[in-house]
Amino acid sequence: MIRMSKETDYGIILLAHFAGDQERLTHSARALAAETYLPLPMVSKILKILAREGFLVSYRGVKGGYSLARSPERVPIAEIITAMEGPVAMTECVEAPGECRHEPVCQLRSKWQKINEVVLLALGSITLSDLIGPLPDQLAPFGGKPENLVRLQ
Amino acid sequence: MIRMSKETDYGIILLAHFAGDQERLTHSARALAAETYLPLPMVSKILKILAREGFLVSYRGVKGGYSLARSPERVPIAEIITAMEGPVAMTECVEAPGECRHEPVCQLRSKWQKINEVVLLALGSITLSDLIGPLPDQLAPFGGKPENLVRLQ
DNA sequence: ATGAAATGGTACCGGATCAGTCCTATATCA
């Protein structure tokens, strides 16, 4: 179904929460779990990953916690997804060239690479700050000209 | 990793094969398996799905086989993906509104819907006929203006 | 008629992945 893992989903929810409440200096895992209604062990696990990957800065000890490492508008969600579940690759051959045994006879790899770029570009244009605005949202993708969207060949 | 299932991957390979060789009236599962180097039982299974979903027309009996139900340029790959693995939905809440227990407090659902539309639009603009052209490919997504790509809010 | 060759449908299985938990070590503050 072309779906992200729950971990990534939760990770983005957590980061959006950081972006939406920048008044507090740090957020602890416990507080975040309570505010997002996500299970604490899961939240804790994900925060560690996000800190390791450079999205959050961590502070240990009592009164410790996490805070955003960058301002929300400088965090493309494509980057979050890539950090949490590896490179966005619709097919195996895009991620690991040479490993697909059909590659010598399959003509599609270069096509998938282009398609992948399009998806990545779409995701790369959305940042954390886009996720915290008020409703309703209006989408104007590609200047409203889907016919000019992609041109392979 | 935001990846399609192998079934979908193989399905698109098979459909591209149909599109690339329209001289023969029908292709049998056995022949397709040999030509694409995919395992026959898998090919057979996938062809049944593609026929049931309306991408292929099937003919039973000796000398039977499958043929494309529509011309390649009228088959968006987004439709193939959707048919084979359900609606493209980056998050659970996009596919099944109301089922996510965080929905009442989560502000992100409408955002994900927009993001999803963008991905779908990107995939929807590519058809089977785009997959059989000669190399090299040149991609010009969104008229080369990624800054105009998506506007949430 | 009958057998070969094709699709239709479904059940089944082993392995991999995923969501989630738990435990221990380390750091910091009061």
Place this chain on the structure above:
DNA sequence: TGATATAGGACTGATCCGGTACCATTTCAT
């Protein structure tokens, strides 16, 4: 020194996925 926080793993149960197997039905050729 104890409470509270993160760091970094190991671990598990359930689900999903890739792949196979089986049997029924249809069609063509002899």
